[in-house]
Amino acid sequence: MALPKMLGFVSVVVTLLLAGCQPAPDLIAQRLHSNTGSYVADIADDASFSVVAADNLGVALWQDKANQPRFRWLIDANGMEQIMSVDISADGSVVAAANRHTFSLWRVEDGEQLGYWKINDGEIEQVVVSDKGSTIVLAKGDGTQIAFNPLSGRRIEFYGHKERINGLAISPNGFYVLSGSNDFKALLWDTRSGQVIRSWQHESRVTQVALQEDGEFAFTADSKDNARIWSIASGKKVSQLQFFDRQRIFSAARFGHEGKYLLTGSPSRRITIWRTSDGEALRHWRASLPEDTPQPASAALLSVAVNPKATVIMTENSAGLAEWWNINLASQEEP
Numbered sequence: 046m047a048l049p050k051m052l053g054f055v056s057v058v059v060t061l062l063l064a065g066c067q068p069a070p071d072l073i074a075q076r077l078h079s080n081t082g083s084y085v086a087d088i089a090d091d092a093s094f095s096v097v098a099a100d101n102l103g104v105a106l107w108q109d110k111a112n113q114p115r116f117r118w119l120i121d122a123n124g125m126e127q128i129m130s131v132d133i134s135a136d137g138s139v140v141a142a143a144n145r146h147t148f149s150l151w152r153v154e155d156g157e158q159l160g161y162w163k164i165n166d167g168e169i170e171q172v173v174v175s176d177k178g179s180t181i182v183l184a185k186g187d188g189t190q191i192a193f194n195p196l197s198g199r200r201i202e203f204y205g206h207k208e209r210i211n212g213l214a215i216s217p218n219g220f221y222v223l224s225g226s227n228d229f230k231a232l233l234w235d236t237r238s239g240q241v242i243r244s245w246q247h248e249s250r251v252t253q254v255a256l257q258e259d260g261e262f263a264f265t266a267d268s269k270d271n272a273r274i275w276s277i278a279s280g281k282k283v284s285q286l287q288f289f290d291r292q293r294i295f296s297a298a299r300f301g302h303e304g305k306y307l308l309t310g311s312p313s314r315r316i317t318i319w320r321t322s323d324g325e326a327l328r329h330w331r332a333s334l335p336e337d338t339p340q341p342a343s344a345a346l347l348s349v350a351v352n353p354k355a356t357v358i359m360t361e362n363s364a365g366l367a368e369w370w371n372i373n374l375a376s377q378e379e380p
Contacts, residue, residue: 069330079365086361088350098128135217141174175219192236212254225251231265284324301351310346
């Protein structure tokens with residue numbers, strides 16, 4: 046009776062080992078976006094540009110494979126406080142960035158600063174922004190979240206978490222936010238009412254979250270070995286990522302190819318493609334380190350994205366390096 050289970054286990058092992066043996070996809074291009082390394086970065090959903098923040102350099106917007114940034118922005122005139130978080134809206138129209146006490150919004154089309162705001166208490170940890178900048182959500186160090194409408198000035202505070210928030214994602218229309226916290230919970234909540242839509246419990250602190258653009262799936266991962274994909278409609282688990290590490294931390298995550306795949310990045314330069322339906326790892330490889338600057342021991346993936354044709358994956362890592370990889374997501378399941 047135990048034989049079928051054992052065979053099933055062996056088949057999973059073989060599948061993952063085969064995936065691990067695949068070579069890295071062809072590297073199309075590299076660009077060094079910061080000589081001193083990047084602190085935070087985000088890539089547009091269509092992988093056409095990225096924004097990077099490094100020490101005392103403000104925020105730089107880099108167009109696809111450009112050798113110089115298109116814009117450099119400072120949150121305030123002094124520009125000396127470390128930028129903690131950056132986010133590009135799903136439609137690619139605006140960029141939000143925050144340091145500990147202030148946050149700003151810029152228009153991508155012409156680089157114009159659309160707003161600059163300060164908070165009166167607490168410290169900002171993360172910021173996300175919806176299409177056209179209609180909703181900005183801040184996560185503060187105590188777990189409080191603030192949803193803010195720049196046009197109307199309306200704001201709502203959300204107290205669903207009691208501890209620090211490690212992961213934050215917003216729906217394109219700005220109506221829903223997914224947050225993961227040290228309190229072992231991931232919450233999907235409504236920015237219009239402050240009501241919790243879904244609550245997912247983990248066994249340890251939640252370190253990473255992602256929302257699929259069409260609102261079909263959510264991804265949550267904790268600090269041990271639980272990384273799950275959920276159906277937003279039912280709240281039920283769709284799959285659990287399959288790996289044998291006792292601890293797997295994800296520093297970046299994004300759904301791709303209409304939600305069929307999940308792309309993740311790790312603090313050890315690992316890039317992985319997972320199948321959403323069953324959590325199987327289809328391919329993984331490592332991002333590079335810069336060759337012409339003093340190399341760090343390693344680098345964390347700060348952001349990953351795939352172009353609309355699902356043929357190019359772009360990555361930004363903490364060593365300041367952007368890379369473009371030639372890969373056809375639709376062909377990953379072929380022998």
